[in-house]
Amino acid sequence: VICPRSDIMLGxxxxxxxxxxxxxxxxxxxxxxxxxYVLQFQNRTDYFGYNVWAAVGVDLDQVDYKEKYxxxxxxxxxxxxxxxxxxx
Numbered sequence: 001v002i003c004p005r006s007d008i009m010l011g012x013x014x015x016x017x018x019x020x021x022x023x024x025x026x027x028x029x030x031x032x033x034x035x036x037y038v039l040q041f042q043n044r045t046d047y048f049g050y051n052v053w054a055a056v057g058v059d060l061d062q063v064d065y066k067e068k069y070x071x072x073x074x075x076x077x078x079x080x081x082x083x084x085x086x087x088x
Contacts, residue, residue: 005043005044005045006041006042006043006044007041007042007043008039008040008041008042009038009039009040009041009042009057010037010038010039010040011036011037011038011039011040012036012037013034013035013036013037014033014034014035014036015035016035019033019034019035019064020033020034020035020036021033021034022034028066028067029065029067029069029070031065031066031067032063032064032065032066033063033064033066034061034062034063034064035060035061035062036059036060036061036062037059037060038057038058038059038060039057039058039059040055040056040057041055041056041057042054042055042056043055049088050086050087050088051086051087051088052084052085052086053083053084053085054082054083054084054085055081055082055083055084056080056081056082056083057080057081058078058079058080058081059078059079059080059081060076060077060078061075061076061077061078062074062075062076062077063075063076
């Protein structure tokens with residue numbers, strides 16, 4: 001908590017050594033490991049009688065296939081996002 005209405009949040013799925021592991025029991029060539037990380041700053045405030053929630057952040061997603069010949073399909077992507085919700 002930065003202040004009463006602001007937060008920094010970190011989300012992890014698949015820390016090194018404990019990645020999310022998908023196993024396809026019919027076609028094992030589809031087996032992969034995935035890591036996803038998200039860092040977000042969020043704020044809540046009142047504005048002319050409305051409740052406003054806003055968040056800005058970055059995310060990182062990485063997929064690694066277990067089969068050697070599928071290495072060309074592995075990817076790492078990152079992105080940024082802004083979310084704003086307005087309500088009563």
